[in-house]
Amino acid sequence: CGDDGCGGNCGVCAPGKLCSLSGKCLDHPCGLVSAQGQCSTKFSGSWCDQMHLRDFSCSGGLVCGWDAVLGRYSCVEEKPCTPSCLFPDGSPRECGDNGCWGSCGTCAGGWACQLGYCKPSVGAECSWIDATLGACFGTVRWFCAAAKLYSYDCLGKEGKNCGWKPGGAGGGSFSCIPF
Secondary structure (H helix, E strand, C coil): CCECCCCCECCCCCCCEEECCCCCEEECCCCCCCCCCEEEECCEEEEEECCEEEEEECCCCEEEEEECCCCEEEEEECCCCCCCCECCCCCECCCCECCCCCECCCCCCCCEEECCEEECCCCCCCCCCCCCCCEEECCEEEEEECCEEEEEEHHHHHCCEEEEEECHHHCEEEEEECC
């Protein structure tokens, strides 16, 4: 990283890193916390002050929030808040922050909360995905075996889509199907 001596640079360090005088990316003393700071809980937070991480705790009816006077996160008076676990279109969120320090729900063990939806990952708990029907997320088929989730990339392996494949007697399952 740093100046290349010819008016350009040798590269830029990743977030949370700092370019040393010798041109090496080192861990930043404040990590990913900026001078504006952040809240870590409803009653605590931190900010970066001249390369030093400063933590703070709130009490006496104050909570962590944006302080426009200081221009950073600090202890502020708690404002009334209406939690919401709905997307703008009115559909429900499965997981994540409700906007008032609460939760819209948690995902099964090993599942990730991404943009308000629980997304499976290989090796996670099966949750509602079973071995017989499986499930599709995009072009990837998910199925449960031995109480763990597995995936099969229909597009990458077969050039197909993942979708419902009807079976006998009104049954069927999610499988790799032509586009």
